[in-house]
Amino acid sequence: MTAPPFLTVTLNPAIDQTVHLTELVPGTVHRATQAEQQAGGKGVNVAGYLSDWRHASEPPIVATGFLGQINAPTFQSFFDSKQIIDRFVRLPGHTRRNIKLVDETSGDTTDINLPGLAPDADRLDELRGVLDTEAQPGAIVVLSGSLPPSLPVCTYRDLVGRLRSRGARVLLDTSGLPFREALAAPAEALPWAIKPNQEELEELLGHRFANLDEMVQAAMMLCRRGIGLVIVSRGAEGALFVSERHALLGQPPLLKVSSTVGAGDALVAGVVTACRENAEPEIVARMGLAFAAATLAHRNQSLPDRAAVLSRMDSMHVERLRALDMTA
Numbered sequence: 071m072t073a074p075p076f077l078t079v080t081l082n083p084a085i086d087q088t089v090h091l092t093e094l095v096p097g098t099v100h101r102a103t104q105a106e107q108q109a110g111g112k113g114v115n116v117a118g119y120l121s122d123w124r125h126a127s128e129p130p131i132v133a134t135g136f137l138g139q140i141n142a143p144t145f146q147s148f149f150d151s152k153q154i155i156d157r158f159v160r161l162p163g164h165t166r167r168n169i170k171l172v173d174e175t176s177g178d179t180t181d182i183n184l185p186g187l188a189p190d191a192d193r194l195d196e197l198r199g200v201l202d203t204e205a206q207p208g209a210i211v212v213l214s215g216s217l218p219p220s221l222p223v224c225t226y227r228d229l230v231g232r233l234r235s236r237g238a239r240v241l242l243d244t245s246g247l248p249f250r251e252a253l254a255a256p257a258e259a260l261p262w263a264i265k266p267n268q269e270e271l272e273e274l275l276g277h278r279f280a281n282l283d284e285m286v287q288a289a290m291m292l293c294r295r296g297i298g299l300v301i302v303s304r305g306a307e308g309a310l311f312v313s314e315r316h317a318l319l320g321q322p323p324l325l326k327v328s329s330t331v332g333a334g335d336a337l338v339a340g341v342v343t344a345c346r347e348n349a350e351p352e353i354v355a356r357m358g359l360a361f362a363a364a365t366l367a368h369r370n371q372s373l374p375d376r377a378a379v380l381s382r383m384d385s386m387h388v389e390r391l392r393a394l395d396m397t398a
């Protein structure tokens with residue numbers, strides 16, 4: 071049996087301009103120690119990691135969304151180098167350029183993300199057509215990143231419902247109002263999985279978590295509403311993986327970090343890779359964390375070879391949490 075295909079959707083991609091600084095001091099002049107640029111946007115990054123991992127016998131990764139015609143060649147060379155099938159709808163103009171400032175002293179990254187292009191209703195219809203063709207029943211579809219400013223806040227909600235009705239499994243990784251809207255859908259139109267970071271989940275629920283238990287309970291509440299898997303990423307502290315039947319806390323060892331850009335996307339790529347194989351929850355957690363850890367050491371957003379990623383899985387600390395009202 072062939073593995074179900076992966077499709078990633080990036081409605082607001084970006085060319086990431088990453089600038090490394092000895093130390094970021096707002097209001098002063100900086101001399102960059104190094105700079106690089108790469109095709110990015112959350113779903114583009116996920117497609118890249120999935121392609122780095124892919125075996126030649128598996129179906130190629132398909133990526134769609136919207137791209138500005140003028141700087142599309144930057145994306146085309148990225149897709150060609152990774153054998154990703156490009157199903158992006160083209161728009162007039164440039165895809166946005168996002169600035170990532172890496173502070174080499176603290177290891178922190180400061181993101182300056184621009185609003186992006188403004189696809190209209192006709193282009194959104196075109197994209198729906200691409201999804202109808204590419205999202206076969208059983209496909210795993212990753213929808214991630216912000217919405218272009220011109221699209222209605224219900225766009226992710228509508229796309230998730232459409233994809234689910236076609237039999238696809240949908241992971242949604244977004245934030246703010248479009249995220250809130252998507253999670254207000256009826257149970258049969260909710261995503262199969264979501265990957266907020268801790269701040270995004272707190273924003274969704276309108277309060278900060280006083281402790282880990284509150285975070286677990288919040289994730290479980292979403293699972294009870296019909297979401298199969300809630301992954302809450304927590305930067306250097308790792309991630310929480312919650313379903314109706316389990317809650318796992320995953321923590322990476324202390325890692326040398328070159329850039330954190332795309333770490334959340336690598337986590338998503340690792341999780342869907344393991345889920346496609348119907349792996350046990352602990353393996354899903356380890357693989358997600360290993361993908362993320364493997365990318366942190368690199369300046370460019372790519373995975374090393376399979377052996378290097380697999381070797382990281384055992385170094386992750388994964389603990390099963392007991393929650394009062396868990397059923398198993």
Ligand SMILES: Nc1ncnc2c1ncn2[C@@H]1O[C@H](COP(=O)(O)OP(=O)(O)OP(=O)(O)O)[C@@H](O)[C@H]1O
Nearest residue numbers: 267303304305306308309325331332333334335362
């Ligand atoms: N400094 C770090 N040290 C170790 N692991 C890290 C670090 N930063 C991130 N990670 C790993 O990467 C995962 C995703 O990171 P994070 O929580 O920052 O995602 P995110 O906010 O979605 O980021 P992005 O939007 O840049 O992809 C974490 O769950 C963790 O496993």
Ligand SMILES: O=P(O)(O)OC[C@@]1(O)O[C@H](CO)[C@@H](O)[C@@H]1O
Nearest residue numbers: 084110111112168183215216332
């Ligand atoms: O503005 P969005 O769509 O929320 O995030 C865009 C972005 O920060 O996400 C990726 C990292 O996850 C980068 O490649 C890209 O610049």
